Amino acid sequence: MKMQETQRVSAADFIRGFASWRLQAARKPVVVTHHGKDAHVLISLDDYRRLDAGTVAADDLKGSLADLAESIRDGIIVIDRERRILAVNPAASDMMGEAAALLLGRALIEILPRVADNILFGHINRMLDLRERFSGDVPGLLRPHQWLHIDLVPLATGGALVLRDISAAMEAITAGDTRKALADAIDAHGSIGHATVSVREMVEDASDALTAMAGVDATAIRRVRFSALLATGERHAFTEALEEVFRTGAPARLASSLVTRDGVAIPVTLSIAERRGVYASEGAVVVVTPC
CATH class of the missing domain: 3.40.1620.10 (YefM-like domain)
Structure with a gap:
């Protein structure tokens, strides 16, 4: 009022x-x-x-x-100014592997022993002493190879640690970096071509090695059906193999012939693997190796 x-x-x-x-x-x-x-x-x-x-x-x-604090999937740990546990939500209890009642009153470094040697500890001190917020990704705090995204929030009683397990996301980033490094290594090889195709078989991107084999530039090959680059008698086999990859998810390998701009047929081996998105197939990668 x-x-x-x-x-x-x-x-x-x-x-x-x-x-x-x-x-x-x-x-x-x-x-x-x-x-x-x-x-x-x-x-x-x-x-x-x-x-x-x-x-x-x-x-x-x-x-x-x-x-809300009890229901969200992020772990929440509330500590006092002496860095002792005042409250934890069920998600944090699950992360710690102990019942919430057994965590209350214990020192933070007792339930998170790795925090004492982690850069996060300095940020926790600044949160408690200066009411300074922090947000960042921290590895190995609970267990090796696990990544947590941590937010530090100052409170009147001390502060809160909000924890979210982002290990899967970090693994996806690492896998993406590995795939890019592999593609760079294949390109550096010079004689192995590759292309990404859509689920309709349209070429979305092609490596320099592949365009050099075909004798065309990158713009000319884009949005063309990949089978159009092959000898007429080999196109049906490629289409069947691509459909089988989309149907089963298993990679395929077949012998074929790549036709150059000058009409010369080059014997090649095609390796096909699906590009799977979050909800559905996004197409495939085709690797072309001269025989």
């Missing part, structure tokens, strides 16, 4: 003029004093109901926030 201008009256005067003060309380609060000190406040019924509704709403909000 928004604070209003108040009036003050002694207890004795309030009793003698109760009817008058009751009417005045309908307009603004009346503070009743006892021996010169504020003792009671008389407010209207509408103001009281608004005040009570605000209290209920605040309680509901606190309850909702508590339910």
